[in-house]
Amino acid sequence: MLKRPLLALLAALTFPGAAFSADLPEDPMGEVVTFSRQDHDRLVWVTDMNMPHQAHGRGYLIDPDTGAFLAMLDLGYWTTGIELPSDGARILSAETHFSRTTRGERSDVLVTYDAKTFQPLGEISIPPKRASVVKMQGTSALSDDDRFFAQMNFTPAVSLTLIDMDRNEFVAEIDTPGCPNVFGGGDRHFHLLCGDGTFLTLTFNDEGAVLNKERSDTLFDPFEDPISISGVRSGTHWYFVSLAGDLYDIEMDAEGVRLAATWPLISPDERQDEWSISGFQHLAIHRPSNKLYLLTHQGPPETFEDPGTHVWVFDLATQAKSDGYELAERTISIAVSQDDAPLLYGIGAHIPMPLLAQIWIYLTEGEAPLIETVQFGLDVYDAEDGSYQRTISQLGHLPSMIQPW
């Protein structure tokens, strides 16, 4: 079976004029595409908890410029996302697995994947307490030097697992009652968001031993208007938005956590018109230009998690809204690339039919058949003017986190 095609190939090479009518050559067997970061101007990871099929938590690697789906990772039961060390050579994922897929003995492990072959390089056992929550931001963090990994636990007691990535070992579980969400800021510090409106800064040494726990002032009112956990970072500053639309510029460093500034992203007039924050990952930042992007839509307060229809752009230096545009798709998460001609990424809730067909079905049968057809994809826009570029569709059942890489 092998010889004939080889002969045909030889014939084609020997008599190029006959190539077009010669047989197609035999294809090589067993080939695997080799991934190289250098082949791509930009890359982006999308993480999917795949609800209701959470055992298939996955990460998808996408080239936003070509729209190519490049590779994927299997991330275990109810993933809350991946961490991307700055060396670009590894991907870290805290995972939960069961001996019988969805029953039996539970094992939690921190897995290191090779960022070229997408195969596991190794895993570290951690306490089987990893939090499974719908929003992925604030569930894990890396120290700024990528040495320590911190994982949020919820059993429902709240604690933090600390892992030393240099020594490849679990270091400690630290009780952090009332303070579940974790954010990076420093080589030997993690900052935890607490239910009383404060932050708790953990300072530890090279061995991972906690040297100090420092509680911040009350930075916001958790009962009147709590901040969303979906913050974005630039240097020592983390930016959060409250459910009602106030921005909190919060500085996190070795000294602890302080409120640098706060101002409304949604003005009183706009609140009157029911403009609201939207979706899961509702803030994005373009660090080179110091621009902040807010995902927004119109709806009453309880709609703060509904898909967004618009993006508003703010200049962080002047605190002024500089721009805004409508998105092509209803969108649950946004992020922005960090280059000079940035792209805005959105996870769109697509209904695979023309708008008028949707309206027709809505009028005749209600929303249920439409909800059942929603499919999520990564939509790529020009971040400058919001012009739609392309969609990478069929990305599982509930992709929610976007990470430029």
Added chain:
Amino acid sequence: MLKRPLLALLAALTFPGAAFSADLPEDPMGEVVTFSRQDHDRLVWVTDMNMPHQAHGRGYLIDPDTGAFLAMLDLGYWTTGIELPSDGARILSAETHFSRTTRGERSDVLVTYDAKTFQPLGEISIPPKRASVVKMQGTSALSDDDRFFAQMNFTPAVSLTLIDMDRNEFVAEIDTPGCPNVFGGGDRHFHLLCGDGTFLTLTFNDEGAVLNKERSDTLFDPFEDPISISGVRSGTHWYFVSLAGDLYDIEMDAEGVRLAATWPLISPDERQDEWSISGFQHLAIHRPSNKLYLLTHQGPPETFEDPGTHVWVFDLATQAKSDGYELAERTISIAVSQDDAPLLYGIGAHIPMPLLAQIWIYLTEGEAPLIETVQFGLDVYDAEDGSYQRTISQLGHLPSMIQPW
């Protein structure tokens, strides 16, 4: 928090006239619905390999008369279905699990579930060679006395795993080269379908030791017109249909396997009109009336697995087509209940939009957006006249096997 509602309830009971304006009572906490077979006239299991999320292989228990979804089982990676012992007290499932959900160490186990609590009662380790195939019929079988369980293996070497359900132990792996699919017929016999058009009958003793391997005559032409593996059984007779539409009435018992009769379900004229077998589970049988049901549609030979649009009914005694009707939905599998007023069950490929909306999308955007919206549900029909009764929708991603229980 507990006392106020209790007081309200008391007040409501004491002053019945005031009941309507009294507070709703506190609900009990921690309740779980108790399942009892006696509460249902008929029951049916639907098994779902859940492609592309095969780690979530599942079984769904449904009351076809009320349309109620009653319970579910998690069946591991790429399930090929369940076996239902005649005592109605247990459900048996050969499963594959991996230590890291979709990677790591593989464990194959035969799990016994309690048919009242739907919890595992125990499991038996079996060789990690269980076949993962798209069609579920013929991948496992029970001896007629429910004592021995036989499992098809494919590595791609073909063998059969034999398990003793009384002693709860794996007995043996039996090489059965060329003969993968297994069918029941006798207390100490299994019958295997072979690629040369024969059957291989294994006879074993109470200890599970194989006493005899008997090869049948060539019963069909596997190259010209192979039979589908989706047979149905009545007593010692198994009925299979060939890809071109010929019925094979095959007797399987202690003596071996013999062809009892063969005749066309699809006549030469109907073949000219491109009538074809359809879907996955294309035959159903109503044993009390000796009626055979064929799922069919019109299309060229390579469409033998396409969804069916019609059911034809045959009288097995006279070999005559007695009836036929069009189904409300395109259907991939059928089965029939065994009572006096039988129901026909179909797994329908539903597109959740009106037909003209579908046509509109098809004309403007092609089939891709429509295929992406297909959802499978269990459709219930009157088996007598094909009149549509109801649908139990949202049954995962690729339910394919229907088993009346």
Added chain:
Amino acid sequence: MTWFDRFFEKTSRTAARLSSRRSVVGGIGALVAGTAIFPLLPVSRVRGEEVTNDPGDPSSCDYWRYCAIDGYLCSCCGGTHTACPPGTIMSPITWVGTCLNPGDNKHYIISYNDCCGKSGCGRCGCVRNEGDKPMYLPQAANNINWCAGGSADIIYNCSTAIIVGVDDDA
């Protein structure tokens, strides 16, 4: 009212502006009249909503007790709105919401206990977020898998809506 309702309420208005409402409805009407397969009226909204002191259909996302829910309705999964499906176990603790019962115009405290130990039911998904708070306020956070800590561990199947009291302060 879910985001679909809101979206289509808004979109229908937009569509009516783009084309005159008469012509849109006329176009739809013509198509529907051509097949008569589906009724034009939104019948799904009416069924089962008799006025009692606990009105509504517990297998519908519109049911009043689900005002703060985020998950699959156990009523569609083999359970009821207050009991878990066979084979699952109810999480011992969870978040609570406060919902207005239109049957008696009172606010009730609803505990949304998850049922755990079988994989996600996938039927009757329902997301409503009245009073939902970020997960660092867990007592009011529906984004948390509350199967955590229960004996069936974090395998989430569906969610219930259990009355635990009347909220006299609301």
Added chain:
Amino acid sequence: MTWFDRFFEKTSRTAARLSSRRSVVGGIGALVAGTAIFPLLPVSRVRGEEVTNDPGDPSSCDYWRYCAIDGYLCSCCGGTHTACPPGTIMSPITWVGTCLNPGDNKHYIISYNDCCGKSGCGRCGCVRNEGDKPMYLPQAANNINWCAGGSADIIYNCSTAIIVGVDDDA
């Protein structure tokens, strides 16, 4: 041609009988004209089909090599029609089909090797069954998970379509 194509070819004829074709198309046209969001022409069918000796788009189910396939196209999953996505491993053996290449009007033997070790890609699902046989004839059976026996075991990700020869007998 998949079952969708066949179904709609038939259904469109039926619909044209139910209502006159003019009025159906007119109704659709009116709606489309009202929004102009989507083009009326089936553009998806034309793209990429230049006449070469290997014509067609390997990320489309219509591509000639996929005549006997049943799975997700590796071309949409990080691989190509002949190579696996990064992180997966190609199954060493598999079923073969025979497909007619419209570019040179010859029949080719195509080996549909599965890529294994990551869960189902879920993109570009494609079921075509020319010459597909029951699983007891495994050399021609696309209903088998051919990851079996490979070093990544039975975790199926996607399928390739590799030319292994010309079928002079077809």
